[in-house]
Amino acid sequence: MASLDADGNYEYAAAALRDAASDLEQLLGTHRSITDEFEGHGWVGLDGLDGVGTHVGAVIDNLSLVAERIGVGGQIVRDALTSNHMITRASKASLGHG
DSSP states (O other), X not given: OOOOOTTOOHHHHHHHXXXXXXXXXXXXXXHHHHHHHHHHTTOOOOHHHHHHHHHHHHHHHHHHHHHHXXXXXXXXXXXXXXXXXXXXHOOTTTTTOO
């Protein structure tokens, strides 16, 4: 699992969120198996467990979306910083003006 700290960059942040979503998917799979097992033994009134599964699924979707947006946004910022650095270091000669 990716660790996230104050020194991490956007790639680490996105990876940490993707890892969290993956861990929740595994948890959700276990949750569904347990729910199916209870239902298989005749338990009824498990609507609350289905609701929990729905909410966890929504959290997984949101984590994945945020990870994607952080990745795209981080790349845009990195590209802008690189371009800015290139422009500020350029000289007239390097730009073809003599």
